[in-house]
Amino acid sequence: MVNRSDVHYFGAGPAPLPTPVLEQAAQVLLNYKDKGIGLCEISHRSPEANEILTDAxxxxxxxxxxxxxxxxxxxxxxxxxxxxxxxxxxxxxxxxxxxxxxxxxxxxxxxxxxxxxxxxxxxxxxxxxxxxxxxxxxxxxxxxxxxxxxxxxxxxxxxxxxxxxxxxxxxxxxxxxxxxxxxxxxxxxxxxxxxxxxxxxxxxxxxxxxxxxxxxxxxxxxxxxxxxxxxxxxxxxxxxxxxxxxxxxxxxxxxxxxxxxxxxxxxxxxxxxxxxxxxxxxxxxxxxxxxxxxxxxxxxxxxxVWVAGQVMAGLVHAYGTKRIGGQEEISNEKAQLIYDVLDKYSQIYRVVPDKSVRSRMNICFRVHGGDADKEKAFLVGAEKKGLLGLKGHRSVGGIRASNYNAVSVEGAKKLVAYLEEYAQS
CATH class of the missing domain: 3.40.640.10 (Type I PLP-dependent aspartate aminotransferase-like (Major domain))
Structure with a gap:
């Protein structure tokens, strides 16, 4: 059995969510605030629903x-x-x-x-x-x-x-x-x-x-x-x-x-x-x-709305007076780690957009100039390492690592390690 902690998901969306939010969601789906009914079952016009909206x-x-x-x-x-x-x-x-x-x-x-x-x-x-x-x-x-x-x-x-x-x-x-x-x-x-x-x-x-x-x-x-x-x-x-x-x-x-x-x-x-x-x-x-x-x-x-509110409340709690600036620092750190290794092995990897407009969130690149067989092998190797969701959009192909907030620094580092290993092999 594959555990959630065994994988790091880089899909572009739907995207990963913080595990604590999902664990709490499983509880409120069955019984919200000890009401005996789940959150999906309450009226959207109830006081509870209005409270969820206000909090979000x-x-x-x-x-x-x-x-x-x-x-x-x-x-x-x-x-x-x-x-x-x-x-x-x-x-x-x-x-x-x-x-x-x-x-x-x-x-x-x-x-x-x-x-x-x-x-x-x-x-x-x-x-x-x-x-x-x-x-x-x-x-x-x-x-x-x-x-x-x-x-x-x-x-x-x-x-x-x-x-x-x-x-x-x-x-x-x-x-x-x-x-x-x-x-x-x-x-x-x-x-x-x-x-x-x-x-x-x-x-x-x-x-x-x-x-x-x-x-x-x-x-x-x-x-x-x-x-x-x-x-x-x-x-x-x-x-x-x-x-x-x-x-x-x-x-x-x-x-x-x-x-x-x-x-x-x-x-x-x-x-x-x-x-x-x-x-x-x-x-x-x-x-x-x-x-x-x-x-x-x-x-x-x-x-x-409740899920979104819980995710945002978690960031408020985590970063305090830094507000979203705290998450920005983490997002930049993860993106820099990944782009640095892609640039280091430029003979293997080619970042698609110009360096001046590279997205911190969706890191798009080609392997061996876009060779279809080698990119397929790259993805197979990534999945064996528990690195999932790296296939590029169907309209453009290639590889795409979506570096969203729920992707941890640890996950980014594991992707970097695989990129290093693949390039050196």
Whole structure:
């Protein structure tokens, strides 16, 4: 029998969870707080469920130092659902702002308001996307599917600077962002902080987007959520799935600036959006509805929120005043150990992304130049050592070591030892 302690799992997601959290989860599934029923059986509208939500929000707020003017939402959409949600919500806000401005100018002539608004939408509506890997590409494609490609501005496509493949982030002076002028600009600007498939991570916040008037969306932060410090104030929306660094599969977490919610911002009416040929989003992706109902508009999988809350509370307890900075130190240490040995044996291993944008979370490399048989043998040898989940994403192949928070320093060192042994053999 293989014990949990015998293996180290480097899969990209669903990802490993802290063993103490899983042990406690096994207990609460059977009997939560001595109620005689399990956590999956309690009502999502019960006091216990609300307490779980409150505690999870507080732990995340503490870790990332989230300001009071931000709201935390839990949804069942996953990161892919949030590709759509950000478009639905931010385009609707943009349209309503334009409508209100035109109405101030022309008064109650609704026909004239609609006529001018159609022209503004046709000429000015833009959504900026920085495409630096597979997930930001999917986000831009979903935006184009929903509103039409004419409204989507791919401000950078990193493949054009790297022979048709992802692996670099072009210099910011090469980005083609929609012009920001007084009273005008894109409905949103979007980038993916860490590309899970391609092993590309922004080393720091993009200067071109600092202080941007356009709502800035950090999309699908799933794979580097709570792994390093984040200045939440720079973003309008941050979202990510829980199933990599925070919890198990089942929920997405959204951090949204309250100025994008009523009463500060009003979305356009569904009738107006239909008149303009723009999509009306499903109610379960409507941020105002989710916020108004404390993430409980529909049945939230409260067990998944509990798991995420326990993981985050564990980090709060472990790092104290360092907050997420403590985890960042560990994440950097593990990544450095692995990259150092890959670089040491560069004749055997080739790290896929450029050194300037190497992900700390998803370490993508090829063995013997991508020789299929040798990479297969490498994976077989790793499994014999109890090093699992190292196969690269099906779309790109190769090897990928996902260095998430639950991967221990010991696990990283065991991978390094195997990399050394394989290279020397």
């Amino acid at each position: 929000k507080q732990s995340l707020t503490t870790l990332l130092d989230i300001p009071d003017d931000y709201e935390i939402l839990f949804l069942q959409s996953g990161g892919s659902g949030e590709f759509s949600a950000t478009v639905y919500n931010l385009v609707s806000i943009w349209v309503e702002k334009k409508r209100a401005k035109i109405a101030q100018e022309v008064g109650d002539d609704q026909a004239e308001v609609l006529k001018r608004l159609r022209k503004v939408v046709d000429e000015e509506l833009k959504l900026d996307y920085l495409v630096t890997g597979s997930w930001s590409l999917k986000a831009s494609q979903e935006a184009a599917r929903l509103v039409g490609s004419k409204y989507v501005n791919v401000a950078v496509d990193a493949r054009k600077a790297n022979g048709g493949k992802f692996g670099v982030i072009p210099p910011e002076d090469q980005w083609r962002l929609t012009p920001r002028t007084s009273g005008s600009g894109p409905a949103l600007a979007y980038f993916c902080d860490n590309e899970t498939v391609d092993g590309v991570e922004f080393p720091s916040f993009p200067h071109s987007l600092d202080g941007d008037d356009a709502p800035l969306v950090c999309g699908d932060m799933s794979s580097n959520f709570i792994s390093r410090k984040v200045d939440v104030r720079k973003y309008a929306i941050i979202f990510g799935g829980a199933q990599k660094n925070i919890g198990n599969t089942g929920i997405a977490i959204v951090i949204i600036r309250k100025s994008l919610l009523p009463p500060h911002s009003t979305p356009a009416s569904p009738d107006l959006l239909r008149e303009l040929g723009l999509p009306v989003g499903p109610i379960v992706l409507d941020y105002p509805t989710i916020a108004k109902n404390n993430s409980l508009y529909n049945t939230l999988p409260i067990f998944d």
